[in-house]
Every structure is written in C-alpha cells, then in structure tokens.
Amino acid sequence: MTTKVIDKPHTSTRIMMVQRGIAKGFPIMLGYLPIALAYGVLAKQAGMTLTELTLMSVLVYAGAAQFMGAGMIAIGTGAIEIIVATFVLNFRHFVMSLSFMNRIKAYKLRWKVPLSLGLTDESFSVASIHTKEAQQENGAYFYAAMMITAYTSWVSGSFLGGVLGDIIPEALSQSMGVALYAMFIGLLIPSVKKELKLVLIPIIAMLTNYLFSQFLDQGWAIVAGTLIGGLVGIVLIKEEDESS
Amino acid sequence: MIVVIIIGMALVTMIPRFIPAYIVDRVNFPEWVNKWLAAIPYAALGALIFPGIMSVIPDKPYVGVLAGIIAIVLAVFNIHIILVVIGAILAVFLLTI
Numbered sequence: 216m217t218t219k220v221i222d223k224p225h226t227s228t229r230i231m232m233v234q235r236g237i238a239k240g241f242p243i244m245l246g247y248l249p250i251a252l253a254y255g256v257l258a259k260q261a262g263m264t265l266t267e268l269t270l271m272s273v274l275v276y277a278g279a280a281q282f283m284g285a286g287m288i289a290i291g292t293g294a295i296e297i298i299v300a301t302f303v304l305n306f307r308h309f310v311m312s313l314s315f316m317n318r319i320k321a322y323k324l325r326w327k328v329p330l331s332l333g334l335t336d337e338s339f340s341v342a343s344i345h346t347k348e349a350q351q352e353n354g355a356y357f358y359a360a361m362m363i364t365a366y367t368s369w370v371s372g373s374f375l376g377g378v379l380g381d382i383i384p385e386a387l388s389q390s391m392g393v394a395l396y397a398m399f400i401g402l403l404i405p406s407v408k409k410e411l412k413l414v415l416i417p418i419i420a421m422l423t424n425y426l427f428s429q430f431l432d433q434g435w436a437i438v439a440g441t442l443i444g445g446l447v448g449i450v451l452i453k454e455e456d457e458s459s
Numbered sequence: 460m461i462v463v464i465i466i467g468m469a470l471v472t473m474i475p476r477f478i479p480a481y482i483v484d485r486v487n488f489p490e491w492v493n494k495w496l497a498a499i500p501y502a503a504l505g506a507l508i509f510p511g512i513m514s515v516i517p518d519k520p521y522v523g524v525l526a527g528i529i530a531i532v533l534a535v536f537n538i539h540i541i542l543v544v545i546g547a548i549l550a551v552f553l554l555t556i
Contacts, residue, residue: 242540267461274469284468288461298467302475307503309475314499316479317488327480334476336507343500389516390552393523396512397530397547403504404534416498417505424506440506441499448498449491 228353236360239345243337243361244368246398247278249383249391251369254281255376261289265377272373276366277335280304281373303434310441311339319349319358326355333362337395340402412451420444516555526550 251272258268263285271281280301287297312331319327334342341361348354383391407414424440431439488496508527515523530547538546 242544245541245544263461267465270462271465271468274465275472277472280468280472284464288464294460294464294467297464298471301468302471305472306475307506308472309479310499311503312476313479313482314496314503316483317493317496320483324480324484327484328477331477331480332473336503340500340504340507343503386552386556390548390555393512393515393526393547393551394544396508396515396523396527397544398540399504399508400527400530400547401534401540401543403501403508404531405537407501408535413498413501416501417508420502420505421509425510428510437503437506441503444502444505445495445498448501449494452494452497 228351229356232348232351232353232356233360235348236357236362237364239341239357240338240361240364242398242401243341243365246337246394247365247368248372249388249394250278251372252376252379252383253388254278254285255373255378256381257282257376258285258288258373259377259380261285263288265374268377269370269374272370275301276369277301277305277308278369300432300434303432306434307336307437307441308334308339310438311336314445315339315342318343318346319355322355326359330355330358330362333359333366335365337398338362338365340399344402344406413448415451416444416448418444419447515551519555522551522554525554 254272255268258271258281259265263271268285271284275281275284283300283304284297287300312334315334316327316331319330322330338361342358345357348357351357381388403417407417420440420443422440423443424436427439428436512523512527513520515526526547529550530543533543533546534540
C-alpha cells in the first residue's frame with residue numbers, strides 16, 4: 216500500500232478527496248448516531264451481549280435489518296427465519312450496488328469490492344448525488360472516506376447505546392427518527408430541481424412501493440418501487456454524457 | 460447461537476452488496492440498462508421516503524408527513540442539508556410535545 220515515490224499534486228488530491236468525503240459523510244453521521252444508540256439499547260434489552268450487538272453492527276451494517284434481527288432474537292425466533300427476513304429486507308442493496316458499481320465501472324476491482332460493502336441506503340444516496348467524483352482523479356478516496364465516516368458512527372453509536380443505555384430523552388429520540396427521511400429528502404430535492412421532470416421517477420417509486428407494501432414484504436416492496444421507478448428513467452434520462 | 464444468526468445475517472447482506480462489483484466488471488450493459496441504473500438513485504430515494512416516513516410516529520402518520528413537507532420546503536430553498544435534517548427533527552419534536 217505505501218508508495219515511496221509520491222508526487223505532491225497526487226497526494227494533495229487524495230487528501231482533498233478524503234476531506235470532502237468526511238464532510239459529505241457528516242449528515243449521515245448525524246442521522247446514524249441517534250438510531251445506532253437506539254439500536255444498542257434495544258439489542259441489549261433483547262438479551263444480546265455488548266460484543267454481540269457491536270459485532271452485528273460491524274458485520275451486518277444495515278440499520279433496519281438489525282432492529283428487526285434484535286427484535287426477532289428477543290422473541291426467540293429461529294435463526295433461519297431471521298436470516299431469510301434479513302435477506303428480503305436487504306435485497307434492495309443489490310439494486311443500489313448495481314447502480315453504483317455501474318457508475319464506477321472503470322475502478323479496479325480492489326476498490327469496487329470494498330466500496331460495495333460500504334453501501335447502505337444512506338451512503339448509496341450520498342454517493343449517487345456526487346457523480347462527478349466518479350470521474351475525478353482519486354474519486355475513490357472521496358467515496359471511501361464518506362463511507363468510513365458513516366460506518367464508524369454506526370458502529371460506535373451501537374456500542375455506546377449498549378454501554379450507556381437510554382441516554383436520549385424519549386421525546387427527542389423519537390423526533391430524531393425523522394432524521395434519515397429528512398436526509399433523503401435533502402438529497403433528492405436538489406438533484407431533481409436541476410431537471411424537474413426527473414421528479415416523476417421518485418413519485419412512481421413511492422406509489423409502487425406503497426401499492427406493493429399492501430401485500431408484499433417491506434423489503435420486496437422497496438425493491439419493486441426502486442426498479443419500476445427506475446424504468447421511468449429510461450425515457451427521462453438523457454444519454455450519459457462523459458462531462459457531467 | 461446469536462453469533463451464528465449474526466454471521467448468517469452478515470452473509471445474506473454482504474453477498475448481494477458485492478456481487479454487482481463482479482457483474483459490472485464482466486458485463487457491458489446496453490444503453491437502456493445504463494439509463495435504468497442511472498435512474499435507480501432517484502427511485503430508491505423515493506421508495507425509501509414514502510411510505511416509511513409515515514411511521515416516524517407510528518400512530519400519527521401525519522407527523523412524519525408534515526415534517527417531510529417542511530424538509531421539502533427547506534430543501535427547495537437550498538438550505539444546507541444539515542439544517543434540513545435539524546428542521547425536520549424540530550418539527551416532529553414540536554408536533555409531539
């Protein structure tokens with residue numbers, strides 16, 4: 216990994232990319248911390264040890280699935296059922312990863328694989344609205360830094376939740392439940408503002424998700440909404456131009 | 460036993476995440492698929508926001524919706540995303556006290 220001969224401009228774009236990545240990871244951190252704390256508390260109450268609940272954050276790193284998993288462990292659900300439910304709930308990441316990986320197709324596999332493992336709803340959303348970094352020199356450092364910022368806050372927040380227990384007053388913690396939704400809105404609006412007709416894509420996705428969630432698992436409904444909403448994009452999105 | 464569950468959950472989460480890295484390495488998609496994949500972020504954001512936002516306060520779906528509208532308004536006026544998030548949190552806080 217260490218290169219002896221590093222030319223100056225090269226290093227400085229790396230540092231700049233890392234700094235920008237951390238800055239863009241900050242809103243995710245703000246959204247993750249209260250939720251990770253809440254997860255830590257819940258997992259502890261579900262009978263998981265501090266090591267187990269932290270290990271789950273380290274290895275699974277998927278908020279909704281971890282809440283579900285801890286809840287199912289608490290009521291003594293079987294392992295197979297929990298694992299299948301996790302697969303269904305998290306399958307949306309396959310679609311998101313395919314989208315992001317296609318954008319950074321030119322990267323080497325040794326970058327793509329770790330970056331794919333850092334994908335969550337939130338890091339995918341932030342990565343997706345910062346498309347120009349994919350083309351820039353050392354852009355991988357931007358994505359990696361953003362993802363590590365998010366990951367660190369998730370893991371440390373879970374651990375803290377397990378150690379400290381309920382430290383955030385309930386009125387505040389339930390208010391903070393809206394944080395990630397607000398972040399999704401805050402990411403979506405500026406990107407559709409540039410091209411208003413694109414707003415049709417998320418609207419179709421919302422309606423599809425809502426419709427399918429009446430009779431499908433939440434996980435499959437989100438996958439269906441994402442795929443069908445995305446189909447609308449085939450007619451709305453212009454040819455991918457290299458410059459943007 | 461819990462560790463087995465965690466490892467199982469990790470595997471079924473990680474595998475769908477990294478398989479696309481190998482797919483795009485090997486397959487060249489036709490243009491319409493590229494466009495589809497480029498539209499996925501907009502669609503995913505939509506599907507992640509709604510109807511999930513209605514469950515912020517499970518028995519009061521309107522709270523999440525109102526906070527969402529406030530977030531939209533703030534975002535339309537180019538307010539920094541951190542303030543959009545804080546504004547929505549405040550909205551829920553004030554609507555539930």
